[in-house]
Each structure stands twice: as C-alpha cells, then as structure tokens.
Amino acid sequence: MNWIVHKFGGSSLADARAFEHVVGLMTAESGARRQAVVVSAMQGTTDALIDLAERAAGDAADWPEAFEALRSRHLECATMLGLEPEAIEPMAVSFRRLRHLLESFGLLGSVPEEALELVSALGEQWSARLLDGAFRARGQASRFVDAREVIRIRRGELGPIALLDDSRKRLAAITNDAPDRLVVTGFCCRDEQGRIATLGRDGSDFTATILAALLDAGEVQIWTDVDGVLNADPGRVPNAQVIERLSYREAFELAYFGARVLHPQTLSPLLQRDVPVRIRSTRHPDRPGTLIDRAGSGTPPVKGMTAIRDLALVNIEGAGMLGVPGTAERVFATLHRGAISVTMISQGSSEHSICCVVPAVDADRARQLLSEAFAREIDAGQLQAVRQEDRIEVLAAVGDGMAGAPGVAGRLFGALGRAGVNVRAIAQGSSERNISIAVTRDQSERALRALHAAFYLSRHSLSIGVIGPGQVGRALLGQLRDAAPRLAETAGLDLQIRAVANSRAMVLDDAQVSDVAMAGDLSAGEPLDYERLAAHVRAERLPHAVLIDCTASDVPPTRYVEWLEAGIHVITPNKQAGAGDLERYRKLRRLDADGPARWRYEATVGAGLPVVQTLRDLVDSGDRVDSIEGIFSGTLAWLFNRFEPGMTFSGLVREAHDAGYTEPDPADDLSGMDVARKLVILGRELGLPLTLDAIEIDPLLPTADLSGAEAVFDALPEMDEAMSRRLEAARAAGGCLRYTARLASDGSARVGLEQLPGDHPFAHLALTDNVVAFRTRRYCDNPLIVQGPGAGPDVTAAGVFSDLLRIAQSLG
Ligand code: ADP
Ligand code: ASP
Ligand code: MG
Secondary structure (H helix, E strand, C coil): CCCEEEEEHHCCCCCCHHHHHHHHHHHEEEECCCEEECCCCCCCCHHHHHHHHHHCCCCCCHHHHHHHHHHHHHHHHHCCCCCCCHHHHHHHHHHHHHHHHHHHHHHCCCCCHHHHHHCCCCCHHHHHHHHHHHHHHCCCCEEEHHHHCCEEEEEEECCCEEHHHHHHHHHHHCCCCCCCCEEECCEEECCHHHHHHHEECCCHHHHHHHHHHHHCCCCCEEEECCCCCCCCCCCCCCCCEEEEEEEEHHHHHHEEECCCCCCCCCCCCHCCCCCEEEEEEEECCCCCCEEEEECCCCCCCCCEEEEEEEEEEEEEEEEHCCCCHHHHHHHHHHHCCCCCCCCCEEEECCEEEEEEEEEEEHHHHHHHHHHHHHHHHHHCCCCCEEEEEEEEEEEEEEEEEHHCCHHHHHHHHHHHHHHHCCEEEEECCCCCCCEHHHHEHHHHHHHHHHHHHHHHHCCEEEEEECCCCCCHHHHHHHHHHHHHHHHHHHEEEEEEEEEECCCCCECCCCCCHHHHHCCCCCCEEECCHHHHHHHHHHCCCCEEEEECCCCCCCCCCHHHHHHHHCCCCEEECCHHHHHCCHHHHHHHHHHHHCCCEECCCCHHHHCCCHHHHHHHHHHHHHCCEEEEEEEECHHHHHHHHHHHCCCHHHHHHHHHHCCCCCCCCHHHHHCCHHHHHHHHHHHHHHCCCCCHHHCCCCCCCCCCCCCCHHHHHHHHHHHHHHHHHHHHHHHHCCEEEEEEEEEEEECCCEEEEEEEEEHHHEEEEECCEEEEEEECCCCCCCEEEEEECCCCHHHHHHHHHHHHHHHHHHCC
16 A cells, blocks of 8 residues: 655644544545654754753753753643553653753753754654554554654755665665554654764654655655745735645755745755645635645646745945956855855846855854955956845745746836835846745845736835824724725725824834724824824835825925835825925925836825826826916815806805814915915926915915914905905806916916806816816817816825725736
8 A cells, every 4th residue: 555644743732632533534545555644843842952052061950940841741641631551651761862862961951962962852752652552542653753763864964865775775664564654753864884874954854755765655745834825924924815726846956045935955865756745724725735746737827925034135246347257256166165155145147246145153164264355356357345234034935936027027127116125136046937936034024015016916005194184194004994995805905004193192003003093093002103104104114105294284295205215105185395395396296207116195185086197197188387377275166166147255254164164274275375375286296386475366365374263253344345346347247256376388377367258168067176287289279177076084095095995906
C-alpha cells in the first residue's frame, strides 16, 4: 500500500484538544494509504527551549520555573489525552535528562552548539510521543519514530542537504514490520558524523518531504493554521487570499523570500519525483488549500508577495567602476570570504554603483570588508566611501507567468509610486520568476499592501481624515459611511475614516472613528494637533491617505503644502487656498502635478456640479476658453429669483436668513466676495494669474466693510429704494435682475448685479440653482452650460465625494 505523509505544525498542536482533533482528522483519512505523520513541537515550545537553554547558561534564577511550566504543560496534556503510563514514561525520562543538561549549561556558562541542537528539538520528541500515545490509547495502530535515527544530512552553505540513500536504509529497517501509521518527530536529524542536528527553524516541513522521498509517498499534506499559502503574509496584508496552485519553484521563491508557511528547503527532495504537496488548514479541513506540484499554473502571473525583514543595504559607487570588468566579482568574493550571504544584488544600468542587501547583523562587517577590499580605489577617489543603510526589507513579487507577461514590472512600480514608496534598489532574477525590491522598513507594509491591491484587486485601503464636521463635513461623513459597503463590494475600495477634527479637538482611531465622532461630537477626543493628525492619517501600513478640509477657515490651507509633500491627498470645498495667495496656489498646483499626492477642490465652485472638472477637460483637450460667466451663489440666485415688485430687498434677505439660506453672517453672501473667490478659482484654472483684488466687485451692501447680521440688517434698508427702482426698470424692459460673475480670457473679471433680458439663459433658474456658461472656440455659437443645485450640505458633500472617487480611480 502506498504511503502518504502528513505534517502538523506547532500551530495545529497547541493543547490536548488540538491533538484530539488531529487524531480525528487522521482517523478519517486512514484506510486507503499508510500514514507517516510528522509533528512539530507544541506551539511555542521551540522558542521556549532555546530561551531556557540560554537562561540556564546565564545562570538566570528563574529558569527552573520556566522548565517546570514546560514539563507540566506536556505531562498534563498526556494525562488529558489518556496516555498509558508506559507511553508517558519516556517523556518523563526526557524531562529529567533535560534538567541535568540545563544544570550543566549553568556550570559551563554557555550552551555548546550540539547541545543546543539537541535541546531545541526536544519539543518534537514530546509531541510525537503525545500523538503516538493518543492513537494507541484509542486502540489505533501507530508507531513512534525518532527521526534522529533515520534522517542524515550534510550541512551545506544554503542549508542542510538530505542524504537520501543513507537515510532510506535506516528507515527500511524500521518500516519492515511497521503498522500502517508512523508518528515521526519533525525538525531533528543527525549529520554525517552522527551528531545531533536540526533542519533549521520551521524544519518539520522539510522532514515531511524528506520522508516522502524515502517512502516513495504519493502525496504530502502540510496542515497548518491558515487556509493554504496566501498571496501575502496575512499578518501584514489583512485581505490576503489563498493561492490555488503553485509550481515547486514558485513555492520555493515565496518561502525563500519570507513566506513563513513553508520552510524554503521543503520542496527540494521532491523536485525529481513529482510528488504533489498540499497545504491544508487544520481548522477548515473541508477547504481545498494550496496544491504545489511541478506544473503549477500559469495564471495569475504574480502568485504572491513576500518580504524579508531585518536587512541592510551596502552600496559602493563611483566613476571608477565604469567599464571596469570584475568589480562585481570582487564585491561578491569579499562578502563570500566574510561568510555574509547576499539576499539581493542590484547594479545600476550605468554600472556606476553596486548595491547589496545583506542581513542587518552582518551589515557593519560587510561595509568594513568592502572598505578594506576597495581601499586603494577609495583613496584614489575612483570610488566613494562604502555607504550603509539600515532598516531595509526586501519585498519580492513571485510568479512563473511574469516572464511572458509584459507590463508586470510597470504595474508593480506604478503601484509603488502611487503609494509614495521610495524604492531603494531593484533586482529581477534571471529566471524572471521574481522581482525583488528593497524598501525601508517603515514603508514596507504600505508597499506590500499597495502591491497586493494592484495585483489581486484586493481592496484599496484609503485612510481618511475629515477636518470640520460642520454641515458639509457631517453630510460627507454620512455619505462615506453609507456608501462604504457598496464601494467595497463593487469598486474594491476600503474607506477607513480614521480621524475627525475641528478647530479645537480631534478623534483618532486605528480603524474607524465612532459614530458619535462622525456626528461631530469630539468631546471624547484630544486637543487638535495638526502634526499628529497628519501622521496618524498617513499610517505607514495603509498605502493611501486623504485629508478632507471641510472648513471655511484659512488655517488648514496653510498645511496643504506639507500634507501634499508627505503624500497625503487633499480634498476640499474650502476656497481659501484656491483663491488665496498666488504663490502658494502655484506651489500647490505644482505639487499636485508632480508630487506624490493630488489636490482636488471640485466643490469650491457650484458645490456638486462638475464645474472645475469640465473646465479642466476643456483646457486639457486643447479648447480655447474665451469667457466664463454665471451665477455662482445659491443664496443670491434665490434672492433674485424671489425678488418681486412690492417687496423690500432687506425684508427678503431677512426671510432668507431666517430660513437658513444665507451664511450666518449675510455679509458673506452680499459682499460678493464668495462669488469673486469662485471666479478667481476658475480664472486660475485657465492659467490666468488672477487675484481677488483684481476683480471688480459690486457688493450688495451700502458700505463695503459691514459685517455681522445685526449690522447688516440695520444698514440694509438704506438700499431698499434703489433696489426696487432697479427691479422696476428691469421689468419694464422685459428683463430681470441677476447677480452674475464674468471673466474674459484677457483676465478682466467682474462680479455684480446686472439687468438681463428675459430670454437670457440665466433668467430662468429655479431656487438656488447655479449656472456656469463656458464660451470657447468649440462652444462659440452656443456656450457649454452647467446648471443645477449649487448650494446645500448634501450636494457640496457629493462634490467632495466625487473628488475622492476620482483619486481612488487613479490609484489603479
Ligand atoms: P506551522 O506551525 O503550522 O508550521 P507556521 O507558523 O510555521 O505554522 O506557518 C504558518 C504561518 O505563516 C501562518 O499562520 C501565517 O501567519 C504565516 N505566513 C506568512 N506568510 C504567509 C503566506 N504567504 N501564506 C500563508 N501563511 C503565511
Ligand atoms: N519546532 C520547530 C520550529 O519552531 C520546527 C517546526 O516547527 O517546523 O522552528
Ligand atoms: Mg512552520
């Protein structure tokens, strides 16, 4: 009968219940094939053993306590599993011996290497005894096999190499009369000299495939606590997904580049044999898991992303390298002599620099060795001093299909660029199965998530902060919250509202701020601190950040430059920046065009109407805009739609104020400043260097510097008579009064009350409608008109939302 090898990781062997579960799983699978069940140590045991050995050698007073905890955990588990006394005895003996060993480490003051190998793999002895005993206590066939009596290895530079012929003979002696189930200790083995050795951390996976080769097994199943090999580390990319099928080589690259789920050497014994490996979940045994075999599958082209941590970068550069053959070889020979393994090498196409990524612990040594090796060239100024950069991680995108798929690299670097990740070095293996990218540690998680989102349509996470939960801000927060589930589903967008702030306080949250905060109540928050706010929203782990300024204040706009420079997108209905200081405006536009983040302000003109975007499209598509005119104030539109002979203008303003149609201070509307600001924003969109003071403004106030509702209502009746006369004159001519804004392409701009003929397009507006007419080279006979509701919290918030969606779209 054919063999199948199963392996259970420590994550599947936490306690007696877990062993019980494994017994159940294996029982359900038994019958058709003989089972070799390889086990890791119980969860956490290997770390605990290594720590124990070190503490005993350091004479720490508390090691006996830690020892006792380990012993009782295992012996209690044995009792709970109902092991026979003769099955428990070998474990008890092992613990007694361990205690003597630990005492001897104390005497020595150190842990000899071989002793450490022995001690660190004791957990596998115990867990195999536990599982074997559990089978037998339930009347099932089982035999305990100590892999140290079977597996022989040679220590190679790239890790242990299994000596299969030697090992096979030893195993044959055991399996001759064996029952249909073996329970085998993972991780441990012996070297050629017969000294106790291990297969390296996570080595039980390797034990399983070595056994499969020795037994000519038909299949290997590796049972763990995730549903299979995922396309990214689930600890760093929360929406990582299971990969259905991988080739041996893909699995190797993923494991080598840090996917903890598989020991990198695991597949080497199977390469010649075509034995499939399945990674399965102990928790969800019904799920298919990941199939790893020789063929794999060509799609998708990028199977997964991984990261190796704790690295450093050593860079050597200078004109002296140009065209000089052998420099790269000298670099490697030097590092090789220092036994420093190089994770990644990248040489600029200019041959001007060579950059090596090495383990962080070796970085200082690597720099020194290279400085010595190239001392002559450095002294002569042909090369610059060797540079070292710490805190580096290497990310790798892995997939067989990358070779034939054009554009993969472009997509990869595009995604990193949009996420504002600074790439330190790049290497593509000659197999084209792997693109490796060195980034700094603080950016690595963001980079991983951005890559993952770009390739697997996993959700694009947007970290959002809203400043100013007033009428517009609250409406926006409501819209964001309501739309979030649908956007997650249909557009793959994950909107995380992680901050809300007003001028005094802010509420920050790692996931989503509370409903109370979204309703504008920030009493549970902390004092406003713009730096902390920006840093929080620009969370390193989330690829994209947006700050939305829903205030009318000129304080947040003073921060836009620094936010954009930090890679935070800025969206606002606030006109202060768009119509304010021209130098700052230009800087913001430059940053928007060339920098890492976008600045969007569609809702500054016409609220939710697509005014700014329409104008941009005209300009970008090469049209020439000759004039822009319109009614830009919902309040003033309402006033003049309603103004009838017999009414007083001041009475009408009071009515509008009481109904909430004006700003709290009606002077803000009547002064014409708000309209003028909008005109400045549109004029600048045309490339005109327009400023507020260049606009001719005709205010609807008797004196220009009036402010405050009381003062306005005191003074306004002064104008009633004149306003009524103008209205009558307009009516007599068959026309109407409208408060309009006009801009010509030469930059002349005017805002004020006008008499318009009755058939003018602006004469027939409803309620608070805004209207903008663009007269251009293409739209010359008939202007392009954008018209509709142009005021109110909901439509303004909708304009802001559309900016957010447009930015999200551009993320790819
Ligand atoms: P076991 O004890 O079963 O051997 P490990 O802890 O060694 O389990 O490996 C499984 C763990 O590897 C998972 O819980 C997961 O956190 C981590 N991991 C890292 N990268 C990946 C990946 N790409 N796919 C699946 N798991 C991964
Ligand atoms: N117990 C060992 C470790 O923790 C081997 C393994 O679990 O695969 O590294
Ligand atoms: Mg493991």
